[in-house]
Amino acid sequence: MPAKDKLKVTKPSAQEFTTRDAILEERRRCATDFAYFAEKYCKIRNKDGEPVPFKLNRVQRDLLAMIERQWASDRGYVRIVVLKARQQGFSTFMQAYSYWWLKHRSTKQAFVVANLKKVSEALFTMLQYTHKMMPEKMRPKLSKGSVRQMVFSDLDTSIEVDTAGAEDLGRGRTLNLAWLSEVAFWQESTAQKNLQSIIVACPKKKNSIVIVESTANGVSGAYYDLYHRAPGNGFEQFFSPWFYSEDYTDEDYGPDFGVDSTPGELTIEEKELMAEHGLTLGQINWRRGEMLRAETHEDFMREFPATPQDAFQNSGSPLFSPVHLETLRKAAVNPVKRLHYNEADDVFEERKDRQGDLTLFEEPVKGKVYYIGADVAQGTGRGDYSIAQILDEDRRQVGIYRSNKIDPWFYGQVLNRLGRMFNTAEIIIEVNAVGHTAKSRLSREFHYPNLYLRVRDEKVSDEYTDNIGFDTNRKTKPLIISRLQDAVKKGNIIVNCPVTLDEMRTFIRTDAGGLEASPGAHDDTVMALAMANFIHKGKREPLPLDLIEESFLPAY
Structure with a gap:
């Protein structure tokens, strides 16, 4: 000074x-x-x-x-x-x-x-x-x-x-x-x-x-x-934001800085920043210098954000853009019902306290096509949750079942009722570990007619019961996650559940290249949603009505 x-x-x-x-x-x-x-x-x-x-x-x-x-x-x-x-x-x-x-x-x-x-x-x-x-x-x-x-x-x-x-x-x-x-x-x-x-x-x-x-x-x-x-x-x-600080400017630039068709021409990003936030050439010049000193572009954005989305989008390695997730959050609708599964009557029903593991954002519509992605947990009351994500034919999340107290055997019964309630929706169930238990009951005891069959060597195995469900591994997981990323980026999916959106925010790519929840967070809703999105075929003709018991509609 x-x-x-x-x-x-x-x-x-x-x-x-x-x-x-x-x-x-x-x-x-x-x-x-x-x-x-x-x-x-x-x-x-x-x-x-x-x-x-x-x-x-x-x-x-x-x-x-x-x-x-x-x-x-x-x-x-x-x-x-x-x-x-x-x-x-x-x-x-x-x-x-x-x-x-x-x-x-x-x-x-x-x-x-x-x-x-x-x-x-x-x-x-x-x-x-x-x-x-x-x-x-x-x-x-x-x-x-x-x-x-x-x-x-x-x-x-x-x-x-x-x-x-x-x-x-x-x-x-x-x-x-x-x-x-x-x-x-x-x-x-x-x-x-x-x-x-x-x-x-x-x-x-x-x-x-x-x-x-x-x-x-x-x-x-x-x-x-x-x-x-x-x-x-x-x-x-x-x-x-960084540009609120008066010291974050550098007026030491030449007369051609920022002029088109010169070495100092502004980038598209810099022009957008100037237009949106009213930045000066001095501030842009300072920003360029700091970005050169930062180890990565992400480091600069985290330490000198122009918007909250900049700070968190570039902190760590999130798989889903916070900007896109914020768009989804603003468009989300409130639940219309919360239902509890009554085992004695094999029915989903409302309780007086309006609590329940099944949250509906839209009630089932007769004739509509639905897809359900099911993730299976131990059901100990701690740790991971058993999740069923329900998408309609327009890729709108119309419901989610979420419980960490349901054991895998009983979950097979719940999935049977849930699938039939949504017009015998196609169900893709993860069969890693305890998932086999839920899958076995769903297919062998309840003979659920619309289960996803995984493909082996581009052909469906003759022993289809052995191939029911989705095997999550280092090859298949990136595939379904990338498809969900693409759907979110293109605006082709609607997610209404705040828990799902929160877990999508904390779903990251680790330094070792793994795809998982951040430490202390969960990713059960993300995996179930990714599976439902993976099997989604868009609008199609529903199953013949003779496969849908009339008693399941419209009552639950």
């Missing part, structure tokens, strides 16, 4: 506080105007290491506006989950805001958690610096705390800075403010428990604050779930 542009730092003179009324008036303004307090009393170090007033940038002002709006709302407390680009000043804002908030309140407890020890130590150092640079008349009395704790004895207020990793960070605490930094990079084994315990430790009462912030890091995990479940989980999303 040139010397002439440096901000001159002067501490408030003693004359400003010569009278009690002057002190009280200043304190009142500081207590109600954080931006004023920050610029006048908080000091940060510039690139030369010199103290300068903390003046809020655009991103910090926008976040402050959201905080104040939530404060002023009827509920009166703050819950925000932040998705950000790198180095936009959130740590600086956090420590100054936390200090200001505690300084003007009594009997409050604040907790700041960072992803790494060195980061938490740096944050605590920033807090200490803010306190040190405060004018004596404005500085609360500091008593001795722990290694990373500040205690204001005259206010009975404290702030503690810790590092994520240990289990149950929030257990036994009652907090009023929690600022959780880079949560997407918290230790995976404890991130969900720690995040939840800290949120619970900060009751939803007036003036309480919980702010969770991070750059993106994959399409699963505690932070990913918290961000994508907002606002249904009580949090409000805050996104700050």
Whole structure:
């Protein structure tokens, strides 16, 4: 920074506080105007290491506006989950805001958690610096705390800075403010428990604050779930794209930069960014430089996203584009019924509590053609689910059966009723491991007439019962997943179930090339949907009515 542009730092003179009324008036303004307090009393170090007033940038002002709006709302407390680009000043804002908030309140407890020890130590150092640079008349009395704790004895207020990793960070605490930094990079084994315990430790009462912030890091995990479940989980999303940072521009470019038919001609992507977000050539030039320094294009998009979709689409290796999945989510319809299987009467029926393992987005229509993809689990009440995905002739998901408490033998009976309920739909059932049990009962006991037969050497084996079902292996799995990818990309499939869409978001290609759910996530709904899509033939004539028992229609 040139010397002439440096901000001159002067501490408030003693004359400003010569009278009690002057002190009280200043304190009142500081207590109600954080931006004023920050610029006048908080000091940060510039690139030369010199103290300068903390003046809020655009991103910090926008976040402050959201905080104040939530404060002023009827509920009166703050819950925000932040998705950000790198180095936009959130740590600086956090420590100054936390200090200001505690300084003007009594009997409050604040907790700041960072992803790494060195980061938490740096944050605590920033807090200490803010306190040190405060004018004596404005500085609360500091008593001795722990290694990373500040205690204001005259206010009975404290702030503690810790590092994520240990289990149950929030257990036994009652907090009023929690600022959780880079949560997407918290230790995976404890991130969900720690995040939840800290949120619970900060009751939803007036003036309480919980702010969770991070750059993106994959399409699963505690932070990913918290961000994508907002606002249904009580949090409000805050996104700050890279171009909101004033420093992210490079004006050192030639007169022909960005001009057509020159070496500096803009790419289609750059032109779209300029048109959509109003970017300058300086910002595009900066972006080019950063992309050259990044290891991969995906790394740049994750750390400097222009949209939330950029951040998560390019974090990790998701198989299904978040952009396309978001389109599906917006077009999804609500369930029309939830049904429970009554074994005694061999029928699906509604219960008074409207709960059930079968969710219908459209009731069966006589004469329509349906396809069912069935994935089979152990039914222990833990782990994987038995899934039946139901597609109609237009590739619309009209229903889903989902249970982790049904054993494979009983599941064969449920599939028999489900298939006949949907006009004797063609059923493709995975026969790996326990799938053989469900398949055997479905075919041999119930003699279900419309089961998928896998092909061997391009011919259907004469012993068709041995070839019923789908064998998922390293050759067939990529095939059905790629077909589902293609259907999603082209908009040829409608998915209504939010669980299915969530599992599609967390379905990834591993570093070893495997296709599976992200750690801690499930992929049962994805596999069942992929199988149903695999056998889908489009509209065709239904089976002869003599194969469909009239008693199955329209009653269940």
